[in-house]
Amino acid sequence: GEDVEQSLFLSVREGDSSVINCTYTDSSSTYLYWYKQEPGAGLQLLTYIFSNMDMKQDQRLTVLLNKKDKHLSLRIADTQTGDSAIYFCAENQGDDKIIFGKGTRLHILP
Amino acid sequence: DAGVTQSPTHLIKTRGQQVTLRCSPKSGHDTVSWYQQALGQGPQFIFQYYEEEERQRGNFPDRFSGHQFPNYSSELNVNALLLGDSALYLCASSFWTTNANEQFFGPGTRLTVL
Numbered sequence: 001g002e003d004v005e006q007s008l009f010l011s012v013r014e015g016d017s018s019v020i021n022c023t024y025t026d027s028s029s030t031y032l033y034w035y036k037q038e039p040g041a042g043l044q045l046l047t048y049i050f051s052n053m054d055m056k057q058d059q060r061l062t063v064l065l066n067k068k069d070k071h072l073s074l075r076i077a078d079t080q081t082g083d084s085a086i087y088f089c090a091e092n093q094g095d096d097k098i099i100f101g102k103g104t105r106l107h108i109l110p
Numbered sequence: 111d112a113g114v115t116q117s118p119t120h121l122i123k124t125r126g127q128q129v130t131l132r133c134s135p136k137s138g139h140d141t142v143s144w145y146q147q148a149l150g151q152g153p154q155f156i157f158q159y160y161e162e163e164e165r166q167r168g169n170f171p172d173r174f175s176g177h178q179f180p181n182y183s184s185e186l187n188v189n190a191l192l193l194g195d196s197a198l199y200l201c202a203s204s205f206w207t208t209n210a211n212e213q214f215f216g217p218g219t220r221l222t223v224l
Contacts, residue, residue, distance in 0.1 A: 003154070031211065042114075042200060043153065043215040088152050094202070096211045098143070099164050100152035 004101035006089050011107045017075040022089030024066040025071060034063065034074045037086045037103070046074070046087075056081045076106075084108045112137060114203050114216035122222045123191050131186040131219045135203030142184040143213060144176060145200040153200055159184050160206055190223075196223045 005023045012018040024032060033048040037080055049056045049063045049072075056063045062075040076083055086103040113135045123129050135142050144153075145153035155168035159178035178184045188195055198220050202213035216219045 035215075042217045044213070045212055048212070062157075067141055090152075092154075092211055095167070096143070096158060098139070098211070098213065099155065102152045104148070 004089055004091060004099055006087075006101040007103045008102065011079075011109055013109045014079060014081060016079055017082050018059040018074075018106055019090075020074045020087050020106065021073075022072040022101055024071065024089065024091040024100070025074060026091060026093045027067070029093050030064075030070050031092040032065060032090050033088075033092070033098070034072075035088040035090060035100075037057045037088065039085075043088065043094075051054050056109065059066075079106050079108060112209070114201055114214050116199075116201050116216040116219050118219060119217070120214070120220045122224065125191055125193060127191050127223075128187065128189045129191060129221060131185070131188075131199050131201075131221070132183065133201030133216060134183045135201075136214050139203035139214070140182050140204050141206050142178060143181065143202045143204070144184070144186045144194075145158075145171075145202065147198040147200055147218070151181045160183075174182050191223045193223050196221060 019023050034046045035043045036046050037043050047058050060077040064073045088103045089101040090098050114136050117132045143158040144156040147153045153156050153221045157164050158166040162178045173189045175187045183192045198218040200218045
C-alpha cells in the first residue's frame, strides 16, 4: 500500500527532547523528508535524508533512518514553544512522487 | 525573492461547478506539483508538471486536470465539484535537476464546496 504511518499526537515538556517516529512503505524510496506545518501556514521542509545514510544532524534536529525496518525518526533537542506544529514524514517513491503521512501534532507543555 | 504564490486564498463553490486554482513557482524553479490536503490529513499528491507536460499523477480522477505555462506557472482545474473536494490545495515548486527534489510549498488555496 501507499500509507506512511505516524502517531497522531505527541506531548513534550518545554526543554525536553521530542522524538517523532514514522514508518514508510517503499524500500526503494530515494529520499525521506520531514516537513513542518504551523496553523494556517503552508508546509516547510525541515530536513531530508538520502536513503544510503543512517543519520543526519542539523542544529537541534537529528534524523535517524533504519532502512531495514523502513523506520524514520526526527529528534528535536531542547524543544521550544515555537516547535508546536504538525510534523509530516514523507517519502520520495521515485520519479518525484512524494507520499506524506497524516502528520504528528506536537504539543509543548510548559 | 518571492516564494511560491497561490491564488485565490479562499474559494467557495457549489456542487457541480468548476474551479481553477493558480500557482506561481519560486524564482528559478521549473517543476510544479499539486497536492490536496483534506482536514486532519497529510497532503495527497495529485500530479506534477515539468516542461508543460504532466509527468506523474496520483490516484485522482480525470475531473482533476492541470496545465503548465511557458513561464512555469501552473493551473489546477477541477470539474463537476463534489462535497468531498473541499480541502486545502497546495502547490509546490522545485528545480528538476535537484536530486533531492526539495519542494517549496505555497500557502495553499482553501476550497469549500457547498
